[in-house]
Amino acid sequence: xxxxxxxxxxxxxxxxxxxxxxxxxxxxxxxxxxxxxxxxxxxxxxxxxxxxxxxxxxxxxxxxxxxxxxxxxxxxxxxxx
Amino acid sequence: xxxxxxxxxxxxxxxxxxxxxxxxxxxxxxxxxxxxxxxxxxxxxxxxxxxxxxxxxxxxxxxxxxxxxxxxxxxxxxxxxxxxxxxxxxxxxxxxxxxxxxxxxxxxxxxxxxxxxxxxxxxxxxxxxxxxxxxxxxxxxxxxxxxxxxxxxxxxxxxxxxxxxxxxxxxxxxxxxxxxxxxxxxxxxxxxxxxxxxxxxxxxxxxxxxxxxxxxxxxxxxxxxxxxxxxxxxxxxxxxxxxxxxxxxxxxxxxxxxxxxxxxxxxxxxxxxxxxxxxxxxxxxxxxxxxxxxxxxxxxxxxxxxxxxxxxxxxxxxxxxxxxxxxxxxxxxxxxxxxxxxxxxxxxxxxx
Numbered sequence: 013x014x015x016x017x018x019x020x021x022x023x024x025x026x027x028x029x030x031x032x033x034x035x036x037x038x039x040x041x042x043x044x045x046x047x048x049x050x051x052x053x054x055x056x057x058x059x060x061x062x063x064x065x066x067x068x069x070x071x072x073x074x075x076x077x078x079x080x081x082x083x084x085x086x087x088x089x090x091x092x093x
Numbered sequence: 094x095x096x097x098x099x100x101x102x103x104x105x106x107x108x109x110x111x112x113x114x115x116x117x118x119x120x121x122x123x124x125x126x127x128x129x130x131x132x133x134x135x136x137x138x139x140x141x142x143x144x145x146x147x148x149x150x151x152x153x154x155x156x157x158x159x160x161x162x163x164x165x166x167x168x169x170x171x172x173x174x175x176x177x178x179x180x181x182x183x184x185x186x187x188x189x190x191x192x193x194x195x196x197x198x199x200x201x202x203x204x205x206x207x208x209x210x211x212x213x214x215x216x217x218x219x220x221x222x223x224x225x226x227x228x229x230x231x232x233x234x235x236x237x238x239x240x241x242x243x244x245x246x247x248x249x250x251x252x253x254x255x256x257x258x259x260x261x262x263x264x265x266x267x268x269x270x271x272x273x274x275x276x277x278x279x280x281x282x283x284x285x286x287x288x289x290x291x292x293x294x295x296x297x298x299x300x301x302x303x304x305x306x307x308x309x310x311x312x313x314x315x316x317x318x319x320x321x322x323x324x325x326x327x328x329x330x331x332x333x334x335x336x337x338x339x340x341x342x343x344x345x346x347x348x349x350x351x352x353x354x355x356x357x358x359x360x361x362x363x364x365x366x367x368x369x370x371x372x373x374x375x376x377x378x379x380x381x382x383x384x385x386x387x388x389x390x391x392x393x394x395x396x397x398x399x400x401x402x403x404x405x406x407x408x409x410x411x412x413x414x415x416x417x418x419x420x421x422x423x424x425x426x427x428x429x430x431x432x433x434x435x436x437x438x439x440x441x442x443x444x445x
Contacts, residue, residue, distance in 0.1 A: 061184035
């Protein structure tokens with residue numbers, strides 16, 4: 013199962029990233045748990061200074077920007093299931 | 094946000110070339126427009142509306158017709174350049190540069206990086222925690238956090254457009270000086286105990302973070318989007334401000350304000366700062382008004398102090414920082430920055 017985390021305190025970009033990610037996960041038809049991480053101590057564990065961050069199976073794949081759908085698809089495809 | 098990640102290298106080069114061509118064309122169009130503004134404004138006020146030359150209404154309207162498109166054009170062009178420059182910096186890179194720097198040099202570097210690092214107030218908290226956690230001294234962190242809002246890109250462009258490059262330069266330099274002084278003082282006062290306790294307990298997982306390097310196509314496209322966003326947010330305030338300024342320009346007699354906002358009124362600098370701190374979102378509208386006030390005898394130092402207190406100490410940012418700072422530290426920060434701004438105001442009134 014995929015474990016996906018959206019890191020961000022609720023800014024506009026964090027919400028956009030969450031929405032895009034949910035859409036793409038639905039396309040993949042895999043079981044995935046999408047968690048919004050909004051508490052700073054928890055966000056800061058990933059060593060980032062700019063939000064939103066995207067974490068797939070505990071690996072930080074992007075931060076400080078909204079990645080393109082093609083990038084997110086590639087990251088999801090490369091996760092060993 | 095579109096992205097060229099899915100393109101082959103050859104197509105990426107093509108996208109870059111195409112966007113360079115587009116930006117070049119836009120720059121030419123921009124220059125052409127900028128150069129016909131003044132004749133156009135005069136033609137509109139004195140030709141089309143047939144207002145008599147030297148009339149108050151005619152002067153006020155010509156001023157308005159010239160300043161509005163000029164400032165909007167300047168804002169668009171310069172914000173685009175500034176955001177493109179900023180795309181080469183990132184908070185993560187800035188943290189790496191500031192790591193292990195001594196006080197003094199560190200404060201200077203932090204203030205300078207505060208101007209160019211892209212930073213939105215929603216990232217102020219992670220940035221603060223990340224800096225402190227990686228061992229950057231509190232004072233150096235504050236130099237960064239002061240410079241970022243005090244030196245505001247919209248204010249900088251408006252000062253350049255309405256007062257000229259000298260005043261814009263003075264604003265930039267005094268903003269840097271204020272950020273450095275505020276950071277050094279906060280560092281010396283040993284206020285670490287007034288940082289919320291959880292901040293000191295944050296530990297990262299040791300994964301190194303590597304920033305994304307955008308292509309030119311993405312860089313310029315993002316700059317264009319941010320430019321639209323910023324200009325879209327302030328244009329109405331700019332027009333309202335210029336309208337009020339045009340009224341003052343046409344109707345208020347020369348040196349009417351020398352008595353209350355001039356150099357010799359010692360109390361005007363602190364009064365301007367006290368008035369400026371609670372005013373926040375209207376920075377874009379305030380500068381055109383103060384530019385008109387200056388023509389009527391207000392002193393430059395007083396005007397700059399007012400401006401910096403409007404943009405530098407903003408309530409929304411202080412509320413966000415409250416999550417990591419105890420009220421005592423926020424109060425100290427506000428007092429130090431206000432005093433530094435007042436001091437700068439006096440300095441300019443005295444020197445110029």
